[in-house]
Amino acid sequence: MPRATPSGPEAPEATVGTDAAFAPTVPAETALHTVRNISEVRHFFRTNDVPVFFIGATPFNLLGLDRWVRNFTYISYYDAWDGAHARVFTPVNKPYKEFGSGEEINNWLLLNPEVRSRMTKDLRPGVRPKVAMVFFDAETEHICEELGYDLILPPAELRSRLDSKIVTTQLGNEAGVPSVPNVLTTGTDWTTLRKVADESGLGKELVVQTPYGDSGKTTFFIANEADWDKYSSEIIGEQIKVMRRINNLPVAVEAVLTRSGTLVGPFLTELAGHSDLTPYQGGWCGNEMHPDVLTATQRTRATDLVQRMGDRLSKEGYRGFFEVDVLVDTDTDEVYLGELNPRISGASAITNVTAGAYADVPLFLFHLLEYMDVEFDLDIDEINARWEALSGADVWSQMIIKETSETVELLTATPATGQYQLDSNGALVFSRPAMDWHMLQNESEAFFLRIYGPGDYRWKGADLGILVTKGRLQVERNGSTQLSIRAKHFIDSVRAGFTGLPLSATEPVEATAGIGVKTQW
Structure with a gap:
């Protein structure tokens, strides 16, 4: 490349x-x-x-x-x-x-x-x-x-409070928005955890979350005492949410709380924990938007959930953009509140290229409108209804490509930012410079946004870049969601464009761990 x-x-x-x-x-x-x-x-x-x-x-x-x-x-x-x-x-x-x-x-x-x-x-x-x-x-x-x-x-103090998974659950309960069956408690020891879980009927396999953290780094799957021992140092003394472990489909949706009501964006599935993309188990690494993310019934329930959360957030003085993670129980078809992200999120990039965005305006413009010096009075219900009708018109995907190896290198060459395409031999080649991904036409094209360039360092967990394309990048195989052959080809092609010089084996890794910026989404 x-x-x-x-x-x-x-x-x-x-x-x-x-x-x-x-x-x-x-x-x-x-x-x-x-x-x-x-x-x-x-x-x-x-x-x-x-x-x-x-x-x-x-x-x-x-x-x-x-x-x-x-x-x-x-x-x-x-x-x-x-x-x-x-x-x-x-x-x-x-x-x-x-x-x-x-x-x-x-x-x-x-x-x-x-x-x-x-x-x-x-x-x-x-x-x-x-x-x-x-x-x-x-x-x-x-x-x-x-x-x-x-x-x-919104004020930083308010945003910080709402960022807590514990507070999100409490606000959801007050708004009549159900979470996966859970109990809120404090992390102490294995015996106490087991006791409160049994009293709440949460089953043998548990999911434990601490209040703050991103990309799955503070979500722990605990089925036995050995699992507890593995994660206890990060749980003891913390407020925790203890949930029943369910078979779930995680779905992300962004919304904007305005003075005219809550406008709900498209629903997106997540790419999470794929070892080709991230070294973090369960870590978020992208999104897909396609017509089959939710059934019509699930979409109606999820939209109502988001609007109820918007109504509750307005009582807290919140205004503007927020993202909600929705969990669909694939065994019972129940729709639950997962997490709340009171900010612009990583899903925003795809949200802004929907059919609704091109028919009207991107979702984020309603956030801007809320904070600009202009009066407005919009029929939010009518906009939501129209966008829901257009929800099956788009198929987009994005992948956040992290460094997954233990290497620490000074980069000497990197792929260019711009539009790529699969040539007649199936190779991913640079097509032309581009400012963004809005002009992609089909699945043979992709836009790559480089983050680190020559002269920067890469290390395990560093974000190398983002690839956006039309079409899906995940497939269902043997009861699990896996990256498609096309997705892995894109990833391998992008990685091949990064070359660097390993740091001296005598140089402490700690001295380089902070070089550059660990981009967060």
Whole structure:
């Protein structure tokens, strides 16, 4: 997979409603006073004159939103296009620094002088830039307040509380949203765990979760004392949710809580724990969207579940984007609340290329609308009904490709960001530079977003890049979900494009563990 030579921004491609960056400005004082329908939503964002920034290690989550929103820019730590994407800004001066979280990355970017200069360039008097991101904290809020930016997200304190799996379960109970049969308790010892599980009728095989954690890293499957001994150090002293272990289909759905109601996006299945993609057992590594994710009955139940959660979140003062993990019991057909992610999520990338998005606008634009200086009164029920009717029109998949080996290497060559296709010999070859995946047409094409480039390090668990394609990447075989032959071919082809120099065997791995940024979704 040869790396493309940067040659400047790709010429804009004309698609329905996706040329907002080239639309004329309508000053705020002459904009619509109250937005009442999708046509006016499109017009508002197509002529937007307020700068909106998405900040993060990569622009992956909201890549392509600049097609709909004028003055939308990505501030990114990694530049996957080497300067060729006109709407991606990456500071040139990036001295070595170890980051421990996504919040640290975003705060560093906000404080960077090059970024601050870019965000205030040509800013009209009285206008405050709007800032969105996946990860933020109280420090982020203080920085934005001092610099005069509007952080268009719910308060960090509220988001942190809602992020707890324990709080999610409690709020779901209050909203009449069922979880998998469970009991909430404190981790102490094996005997006590077994006792509370038996009293609640949870069975012999248990699933134990601690309040916080991502990608399955704080979910433990415990069937006997040996399992308890293996995980007890991470459970003892923690509040825990103890669940009956069920045969389940995990489904992700994003939604937006607005003043007009809760808008529910498409339902996606998850790629999780595939050893070709991630070294973490049960770890999230992608999504699929297809017509058969849920039956009509399951979809109705799941939509009601999400809307009930939205109603309950509104009582907490929450506004905007959130993601819900839904669990379908494949033995009983029951639909349960899994987890709540009060933020933009990894599923956002596919959510924004649905038929509903192209017929109307991407889901995230309703989040922006909630935080922009505009009044609106929309018929959310009508939009939800129309999007549900279009739910069978899309088949998309994405894979997060992590380093799965024990290697620690300095990368010397990496695949280029852009569009790829399977040639006549079945090889995956670079087709052309591309800004995002919105122009993919069929299953023989894929878009690869590089994260780490030459000069960066890779190690076990590091995110190498994201591949997006039309069509499914999983198959059902022998009662389990496995990666398809096509998916494994894509993965092998991408990995073949990464080459590097191993670190000296005498150099401690600990000294390199923080080099680069561990991207979080």
